[in-house]
Amino acid sequence: MGFTSNLFNLVGLVLLGHAVYSAHEHSSQNPLHLPSSPPSFSPLTTPTSTTSLPTDIVLETLFSVLLISTGIVLGSSSLRPIQWSKWAGQLEREERVKKSVKEIREGTGNPYRILEERPGFVDVRGKRKEFMEWVRKGDDLAAK
Known part of the structure; x- marks a missing residue:
């Protein structure tokens, strides 16, 4: 099953790379929502994004991880008895x-x-x- 596992791994890595790139682009397009008053500059308070990732990026990430996991399992050798x-x-x-x-x-x-x-x-x-x-x-x- 070498070809099948390698194909699953390759497709999964491409999809994972695309999902990571999409998440980065999504986060860079949406500016951080800063409060209207000037923030107190303490190390414990940092501005955070209030928007979440779109569902298609989350689903693409999960699907790519599933493909990569399947490819790794198909490509592994057979298990030996434990005893x-x-x-x-x-x-x-x-x-x-x-x-x-x-x-x-x-x-x-x-x-x-x-x-x-x-x-x-x-x-x-x-x-x-x-x-x-x-x-x-x-x-x-x-x-x-």
């Missing part, structure tokens, strides 16, 4: 667990792989197995 067990099971079924950090950053693979492998720690079970094999080989050599 870890479902996601891990899905990855194992697909047999696509990626091992590089680059692919993990792209959003594929097991993001906890680095924590599960513990690359900075010694594999105690593996070392114990190697030691037992070494002891057995030593026993075999001593028996001969």
Whole structure:
């Protein structure tokens, strides 16, 4: 859905730009209504416009935001399951667990792989197995 989402985004941005320009032009054409008496110059009182935007500009703004939101949703990737067990099971079924950090950053693979492998720690079970094999080989050599 790449073309459709890009088209929605483009049309929405054009309409939003036009709505912003129209609102600016509308506000610059209508002068501020200042009171007839001279204002007291305090930082808390500022002249404000008493006119509101026309309905067509408001509707155009809302429609353009709706188009842009729709385009973003259509262009996004599919959502993953929230529960870890479902996601891990899905990855194992697909047999696509990626091992590089680059692919993990792209959003594929097991993001906890680095924590599960513990690359900075010694594999105690593996070392114990190697030691037992070494002891057995030593026993075999001593028996001969």
